[in-house]
Amino acid sequence: MAHTxxxxxxxxxxxxxxPRGGWLLVAPLMVLVLGLFLGPLTNIMVISVTxxxxxxxxxAALFQSDALGGILWTTLRVCVLTTAISVTxxxxxxxxxxxxxxxxxxxxxxxxxxxxWISVLVRxxxxxxxxxxxxxxxxGLEAIGLITQPIEFMRNELGVLIGMVHYMVPYxxxxxxxxxxxxxxxxxxxxxxxxASPAQTFWRVYLPLTRPGLVAAALLVFILSxxxxxxxxxxxxxxxxMVAEYISVQILVTLRWGTAAMLAVLMLGGxxxxxxxxxxxxxxxxxxGGTKP
Amino acid sequence: xxxxSAQTHQGxxxxxxxxxxxxxKRFGRFTAVDGxxxxxxxxxxxTLLGPSGSGKTTLLMMIAGFQDISAGDIALDGHSITxxxxxxxxxxxxxxxxxxxxxxxxxxNIAYPLSVRKRPHAEITARVDEMLELVQLxxxxxxxxxxxxxGQQQRVALARALCFAPPVLLLDxxxxxxxxxxxxxxQAQLKAIHQRVGTTFIYxxxxxxxxxxxxxxxVIMQNGRIEQLGTPQELYQRPATQFAASFLGKSNFLxxxxxxxALRPEKIDICPATQTAGAPLGPHRTTAxxxxxxxxxxxxxxxxALPDGxxxxxxxxxxxxxxxxxxxxxxxxxxxxxAAVKLAPDTP
Numbered sequence: 001m002a003h004t005x006x007x008x009x010x011x012x013x014x015x016x017x018x019p020r021g022g023w024l025l026v027a028p029l030m031v032l033v034l035g036l037f038l039g040p041l042t043n044i045m046v047i048s049v050t051x052x053x054x055x056x057x058x059x060a061a062l063f064q065s066d067a068l069g070g071i072l073w074t075t076l077r078v079c080v081l082t083t084a085i086s087v088t089x090x091x092x093x094x095x096x097x098x099x100x101x102x103x104x105x106x107x108x109x110x111x112x113x114x115x116x117w118i119s120v121l122v123r124x125x126x127x128x129x130x131x132x133x134x135x136x137x138x139x140g141l142e143a144i145g146l147i148t149q150p151i152e153f154m155r156n157e158l159g160v161l162i163g164m165v166h167y168m169v170p171y172x173x174x175x176x177x178x179x180x181x182x183x184x185x186x187x188x189x190x191x192x193x194x195x196a197s198p199a200q201t202f203w204r205v206y207l208p209l210t211r212p213g214l215v216a217a218a219l220l221v222f223i224l225s226x227x228x229x230x231x232x233x234x235x236x237x238x239x240x241x242m243v244a245e246y247i248s249v250q251i252l253v254t255l256r257w258g259t260a261a262m263l264a265v266l267m268l269g270g271x272x273x274x275x276x277x278x279x280x281x282x283x284x285x286x287x288x289g290g291t292k293p
Numbered sequence: 294x295x296x297x298s299a300q301t302h303q304g305x306x307x308x309x310x311x312x313x314x315x316x317x318k319r320f321g322r323f324t325a326v327d328g329x330x331x332x333x334x335x336x337x338x339x340t341l342l343g344p345s346g347s348g349k350t351t352l353l354m355m356i357a358g359f360q361d362i363s364a365g366d367i368a369l370d371g372h373s374i375t376x377x378x379x380x381x382x383x384x385x386x387x388x389x390x391x392x393x394x395x396x397x398x399x400x401x402n403i404a405y406p407l408s409v410r411k412r413p414h415a416e417i418t419a420r421v422d423e424m425l426e427l428v429q430l431x432x433x434x435x436x437x438x439x440x441x442x443x444g445q446q447q448r449v450a451l452a453r454a455l456c457f458a459p460p461v462l463l464l465d466x467x468x469x470x471x472x473x474x475x476x477x478x479x480q481a482q483l484k485a486i487h488q489r490v491g492t493t494f495i496y497x498x499x500x501x502x503x504x505x506x507x508x509x510x511x512v513i514m515q516n517g518r519i520e521q522l523g524t525p526q527e528l529y530q531r532p533a534t535q536f537a538a539s540f541l542g543k544s545n546f547l548x549x550x551x552x553x554x555a556l557r558p559e560k561i562d563i564c565p566a567t568q569t570a571g572a573p574l575g576p577h578r579t580t581a582x583x584x585x586x587x588x589x590x591x592x593x594x595x596x597x598a599l600p601d602g603x604x605x606x607x608x609x610x611x612x613x614x615x616x617x618x619x620x621x622x623x624x625x626x627x628x629x630x631x632a633a634v635k636l637a638p639d640t641p
Contacts, residue, residue: 186392189359192380194406195457204409208396 041268044261051258058262068259072266075243078157078232079225082164086221087214089165090172094213097173098180115170124234127163128154131235155237163231171224172217179213215278223271243267309371310335310493311356311461316365318351318517325351327517328365333461338487338494342504343514344540350465352514353497357463358382369460385454385462385492389469391446393438399449400425400434406457424452427486444475451483455490464496468503480507501541505529513537529557535636545605546636553636558608560632563595564615566623576630581605583622593617597624 048058062068097108130136131153138150153159183206191201207214229244236242243263250260311333318326326348333339341349354360356367358379367375374382385406393402401408403424407417425431428448438446447467454462467483468476484507487494498504504511505525513520513528513536521528521537532538535546538555545561547554566580581597584604588594593614595607607626609615618624 184390184392186388186390187394189379190386190388190392190453191394191405191409192378193357193359193384193386194409194453195380195383196405196409197380200409204405205394211396 044264047257048261048265051261052256058258061259061262062266068263071241071243071246074157074240075226078160078164078240078242079222081161082168082225083218083222085161085165086168086172087176087217089169090176090217090221091210091214093169094173094176094180097177112170112173120167120230123167124163124231127159127166127235131159131162154235155239157236157240159235159237160232160240160242163235164225164228167228167231168221168225172221175216175220176210176213179210179216183209219274219278222274226267226271309368310337311495312368312371313352313356314366314368316352316355316367317363318348318355318360319363325517326355329517329519331512331519331522333493333495335460336491336493337509338484338496338507340496340498340504340508340511341514342498342501342511342541343520344499347514348517349497349499349514351517353463353465353495356461356495357384357386383457383459385457385459387447387450387454387462387464387467389465389467391438391450391467391470393446393449393453395438398435398437399430399441402438402449403453403456405453410457420456424456427455427489428452443471444479447471447479448482451486455486455492458490459492461493461495464494466498467496468498468500476503483507505541511541513540515540531634533637538634538636543606543608547633551635553638554633555636556605556628556633558594558606559592560628561605561607562627563597563607563609563618563624565618566625568625577633578625578627581624581626583618583620583624585620586617595624597626 049056051058062072093108093112097105100108128135132138133150135153137153138147141147142150153162187205187209188201191205192198196204227244228242229248232240232242233245236245243266247260247263250256250263313329313331313333316326316329316331317324329348329352341352343349351360355362358374358377362375365375366373394405397405400421404417404421407420412420421434422431425434428451430445430448430452433441433445438449441449447470450467468479471479480503487507496503496507508525510522510524511528512522515536520540521533523531528537528541532541532544532555535553535555538544538546543558545556545558547556579599581599584596584598586593586595588611591611593609593611595609595618596604597607598604605626
């Protein structure tokens with residue numbers, strides 16, 4: 001067989017990496033996604049290092065300004081707490097749903113889905129009515145004599161947490177439900193048969209088998225919480241300043257776009273970093289794709 | 294063989310085995326298991342055989358403690374265990390589909406019953422090594438169940454269920470998921486392991502070959518009741534009812550003046566009518582016409598029609614049985630008296 005000249009071979013291999021006919025069909029979509037999604041995103045990254053003057057001045061402010069550090073710390077704390085509480089509650093709800101009768105389960109699922117349809121604004125204002133100084137909860141507790149002073153539910157982290165957890169629990173339930181549905185009841189029966197107490201069966205078999213669902217739920221809730229704006233703004237009453245609200249203030253009020261863009265880039269980087277760390281420990285496809293490990 | 298958790302049984306009175314008294318399970322109006330009385334001897338291999346819906350799996354689940362009991366009593370060594378929860382019964386079980394823990398290695402799966410009992414680490418390691426060797430999976434101890442073949446998973450499930458030396462091992466159609474060739478191989482392994490460990494095996498299957506080839510005794514179940522109980526030979530040679538005769542092996546049924554008789558196809562002698570012409574007619578000697586011939590390799594199966602129109606099946610050793618008879622051939626049939634077994638009328 002004749003030797004094939006090196007250069008033409010390389011040229012031929014290059015064709016492999018060029019788009020074939022099929023790619024042309026999705027090209028318009030690609031252009032749209034690149035133009036409308038990646039474009040603005042790049043713009044934000046550029047602004048974060050060029051406004052007000054070129055350089056890393058915006059990022060340096062992170063270490064110089066106590067206010068910025070405080071906001072990031074508050075955001076992180078609220079998000080971690082929200083995630084922990086929502087996933088724990090979601091786990092209980094999903095577990096109850098899985099073990100309920102089919103009819104009851106359908107009712108519970110409908111109620112869960114209904115809560116997705118109610119606007120976050122409506123839900124936050126409802127909490128305002130319930131938790132205010134003269135709200136239903138405080139008035140009720142006072143009326144039955146449990147408290148003499150109204151409890152401060154609002155304008156603090158407690159209120160923000162209540163509002164955020166309430167909004168996030170359904171998001172935590174769905175991935176957990178999907179993960180619990182895949183568990184073979186015979187595996188749990190086998191655990192009992194082999195002498196494990198109900199607690200041992202839970203900790204050693206049930207919980208490890210639902211771990212992909214737990215990770216998915218925690219990631220989902222944490223990422224959604226990072227960008228939460230309405231609930232902290234209303235229930236926090238300006239006292240609990242989180243990143244999303246701070247960004248909005250920088251853009252709309254103080255017009256420091258550079259700082260706003262820097263914080264946005266930081267959050268994006270944080271989320272991507274989190275996904276990367278997760279991918280080191282487990283296949284993300286098992287978390288998001290629902291495929292078996 | 295060391296038996297780490299068997300002390301409780303050695304301390305008590307002579308082992309009586311497992312005794313079921315009037316065990317009944319009702320689901321609403323439907324009675325799945327109907328007053329079963331059964332004594333399972335220590336160390337025996339007992340098979341519950343029946344078609345689906347006969348109550349055999351429900352009965353096994355009641356013994357395991359997964360199904361609560363509507364009426365009756367289960368006793369081990371003379372002590373009632375009816376109210377003992379499944380996790381305290383110390384019965385091993387091999388589930389249909391094996392039910393291995395998918396997130397644990399083979400070693401951790403087998404060690405599970407010992408580690409939940411908080412046994413010392415060294416004892417667990419030694420015992421698991423012993424079990425791995427018993428089921429010939431020593432090289433696979435770090436694999437996950439998903440990385441094993443069906444037959445290997447089945448052996449892990451067996452090792453896990455035997456690891457804590459249970460007095461009774463329950464097996465729920467453990468070979469159902471295997472292909473036929475592998476199944477025969479595993480049957481032999483299972484039988485060998487039973488002889489080695491000496492544990493009582495209670496085996497549920499709908500496969501009559503499995504029941505015949507492995508069991509010390511077989512219980513044929515139908516409609517939640519015991520149809521017949523006996524050794525494989527007893528059940529095959531002396532079926533008690535029409536159901537028992539037709540479910541275990543093939544059988545012809547003869548309606549005679551004094552009742553119904555079962556006649557196994559291989560117990561009928563068949564020869565061309567020309568060869569027996571002139572010979573005196575015996576009590577069972579009869580003429581027939583060959584209706585069809587089916588070749589199964591080791592046997593030839595004839596369907597023959599009697600003058601009155603009834604058809605019988607006759608099986609002949611294909612190697613020793615002489616030349617193959619053609620369709621339409623006139624034949625003479627005969628069988629000894631003891632070949633036909635009188636049946637009791639079926640329970641309604």
